[in-house]
Structure formats: structure tokens, C-alpha cells
Amino acid sequence: AQTVTQSQPEMSVQEAETVTLSCTYDTSESDYYLFWYKQPPSRQMILVIRQEAYKQQNATENRFSVNFQKAAKSFSLKISDSQLGDAAMYFCAYNRARDMRFGAGTRLTVKP
Amino acid sequence: DAGVIQSPRHEVTEMGQEVTLRCKPISGHNSLFWYRQTMMRGLELLIYFNNNVPIDDSGMPEDRFSAKMPNASFSTLKIQPSEPRDSAVYFCASRTRTSGRSTDTQYFGPGTRLTVL
Numbered sequence: 593a594q595t596v597t598q599s600q601p602e603m604s605v606q607e608a609e610t611v612t613l614s615c616t617y618d619t620s621e622s623d624y625y626l627f628w629y630k631q632p633p634s635r636q637m638i639l640v641i642r643q644e645a646y647k648q649q650n651a652t653e654n655r656f657s658v659n660f661q662k663a664a665k666s667f668s669l670k671i672s673d674s675q676l677g678d679a680a681m682y683f684c685a686y687n688r689a690r691d692m693r694f695g696a697g698t699r700l701t702v703k704p
Numbered sequence: 705d706a707g708v709i710q711s712p713r714h715e716v717t718e719m720g721q722e723v724t725l726r727c728k729p730i731s732g733h734n735s736l737f738w739y740r741q742t743m744m745r746g747l748e749l750l751i752y753f754n755n756n757v758p759i760d761d762s763g764m765p766e767d768r769f770s771a772k773m774p775n776a777s778f779s780t781l782k783i784q785p786s787e788p789r790d791s792a793v794y795f796c797a798s799r800t801r802t803s804g805r806s807t808d809t810q811y812f813g814p815g816t817r818l819t820v821l
Contacts, residue, residue: 625808625809627809627810629812634814635793635814635815635817636812636814636815637795637797637812637815638812639809639810639811642809683747687810690752690759690760692737692749692752692810693749694746694747695746696746697746
């Protein structure tokens with residue numbers, strides 16, 4: 593079974609600083625998608641960024657970027673210039689066809 | 705686009721009652737997913753529809769749970785009879801299946817918070 597592991601239950605960052613959230617996954621497939629979702633207190637699941645495994649280039653979306661290490665099965669999220677609105681639960685997710693699995697989440701606190 | 709729409713947003717019911725959760729996927733999306741989120745188990749995929757057909761319901765916890773998708777714009781998740789352990793947030797998500805690749809991004813609804821007393 594494919595598993596997704598987020599080893600940091602909680603993280604904290606100072607406003608305007610950079611933070612990296614870790615994610616590892618287990619798969620025997622070569623073609624799949626990885627995602628980071630953000631869940632603020634409103635509980636809405638919001639897509640932050642996605643990475644296609646067949647692409648070597650790391651995905652970026654404004655202040656959000658990933659470090660995708662396919663051989664190591666690692667998919668970390670870097671948030672630059674952290675803002676108060678970034679405070680939320682962050683979920684890493686793996687998807688191939690009907691198989692969609694989420695990590696347990698990392699709660700990010702942003703200190704003013 | 706209105707995004708994925710779920711109703712109700714909150715539901716409080718008593719044990720033994722029937723509960724029906726509703727979802728309207730994003731127009732044009734041909735896959736729909738139901739998830740359950742709890743503190744203990746995190747996010748769990750319950751069932752997955754493709755072109756209105758249930759493809760994988762292995763995540764449905766027991767026979768008390770059933771899901772239908774009568775057309776491309778509507779799905780229901782029903783719990784009958786409900787139990788306190790069913791209390792959770794239930795999410796619906798939809799996506800467009802792109803040909804030639806295994807998947808595309810899932811977009812989530814706001815969720816339904818279910819409390820069974």
C-alpha cells in the first residue's frame with residue numbers, strides 16, 4: 593500500500609521567514625502526482641501546489657515551492673516570506689489513478 | 705465557477721437517524737470523491753465515481769454507508785442508521801480526468817460537519 597508520511601506534526605515560523613515542511617511517500621509506480629493542500633480553520637481544503645512525477649523541474653507557485661526528490665521519494669514544501677494567512681494545517685498527498693492518499697498533516701503556526 | 709458545493713454545511717442528528725449529505729461537483733468534472741476526516745484517522749477516501757459510476761468503494765466503512773451519483777452534477781452520501789462514531793467532516797471533491805496521464809487535480813468542497821449524538 594502506498595503511504596504518505598509527514599514527520600512534523602507541528603511547525604512554527606516567524607512572519608517573513610522561510611519554513612520547510614517535510615513529506616515522504618512510498619510507491620512502486622513511476623508516474624504519479626503529488627500535492628500539497630492547505631486547510632485553514634475554515635476547514636476548506638485548498639490546493640497549494642502540485643508536482644507531476646515525470647517532470648524533473650520542481651514546481652513553484654509564488655511564495656510556495658517544492659523540493660521533489662523522486663529517488664528518495666521525498667516531497668517537501670518551502671514557504672518563503674511567511675504570512676499570517678499561511679497559518680493552517682498542511683497535507684501532503686499522493687495520487688495515482690484511483691489511489692489518493694494523504695499524510696497526517698503538519699500544523700503551521702506563523703508568529704507575528 | 706462556483707467550485708464544489710456541499711450541503712448541509714453542518715448536520716446534527718441523533719443516533720439511529722438517517723443522514724444524507726449532498727454534493728454538486730464542478731461543471732465538466734467527470735470524477736467525484738467522498739472523503740471522511742477525523743482526528744484519529746485523518747483523511748480517508750470513502751468512494752470514488754468516474755462518469756457517474758462507482759469505481760472503488762473499498763473505503764466505505766460498512767453497509768450503513770451508501771453513495772449514489774444519479775447524474776454528472778449531483779451525488780449523495782447516506783448513512784442509515786447513523787452512529788456517534790460517524791461524527792466527522794465529510795468532504796466531496798471532483799476532478800477532470802485527463803487522457804494519457806493518470807490523474808488531475810482534485811478540488812474540494814467546503815465539507816459537511818456531521819455530529820451524531
